[in-house]
Amino acid sequence: MPEGHTLHRLARLHTDYFAGGPVRVSSPQGRFVDSVVVDGRYFDRATATGKHLFHHYEGGLTVHIHLGLYGFFNTYVVPDGAAPPAPVGQVRMRVDGAGERGEVPGGPGVGVVEPGAVGSAHVVDLRGPTRCDVIDDDDVAAVRARLGPDPLDPHADPERAWDRIRRSTRPIGALLMDQKVLAGVGNVYRAEVLFRAGLDPFRPGTSISEAEFRQLWDDLVAMMAIGVDTGHIHTIRAEHDYGDLPRRGEDRPRNYVYQRDGWACRVCGDEIALETMEARTLFWCPSCQAGRARR
Missing domain, CATH: 3.20.190.10 (MutM-like, N-terminal)
Incomplete structure (x- = not known):
């Protein structure tokens, strides 16, 4: 989608x-x-x-x-x-x-x-x-009115999203995909923004600090604006962009974790993991995004 x-x-x-x-x-x-x-x-x-x-x-x-x-x-x-x-x-x-x-x-x-x-x-x-x-x-x-604030709307009120996240025990990885919490964020931006923030996607919303939420919001605003301007999702910081084949072929945009399961993490070298969260595929690095209380 x-x-x-x-x-x-x-x-x-x-x-x-x-x-x-x-x-x-x-x-x-x-x-x-x-x-x-x-x-x-x-x-x-x-x-x-x-x-x-x-x-x-x-x-x-x-x-x-x-x-x-x-x-x-x-x-x-x-x-x-x-x-x-x-x-x-x-x-x-x-x-x-x-x-x-x-x-x-x-x-x-x-x-x-x-x-x-x-x-x-x-x-x-x-x-x-x-x-x-x-x-x-x-x-x-x-x-x-049914949607959460949109990071691409300059008049959006991120406090609406923060208020829902801080009160919820659902994982932050699921909350970011909930259009009633945040509008416009899909699986790619969900995976990439959590990696860039070093956040475990399984942490409950109640454990996310306001500073951590602000980092996520500001990063989404910046990354998604690049997507509007270029027509492509690009999430790699310059220091990690090695020009390699990132996903499954030369035509795929470079990223950190999305569709890179089984590949080495660009930052730590450990293997990118794939799991299912609320019926959606989740990509993440268990080392760079450590902190989950294992089930």
């Missing part, structure tokens, strides 16, 4: 592509029946909270998108006068930025964006989302 930085990056890109003009919205697959409600309207902006993406339109209507495990966008650049490519596969929603083109004929993460040019328009195709429907402003507020 894409982590929060992916949704914030999509929000930034889609605002750049579509804001300030009318767009054509269709459902080649036929399942997004509400597409007719926003088709032809002016696209105001796109925003994100945690793993939720919102396309805001004139008149207070919003398309709410949750990519889930299998959802992703493909993006195309279409020169003026040209027709967009035919949808490939089960496209739930197509957004065509060339509002004057007329009828629109009827892809985990961000698709490949080909170079654009002056006199071109963007078209994005959404495939396989968990959710894609039209909601109003009250519904948007309700979705956001």
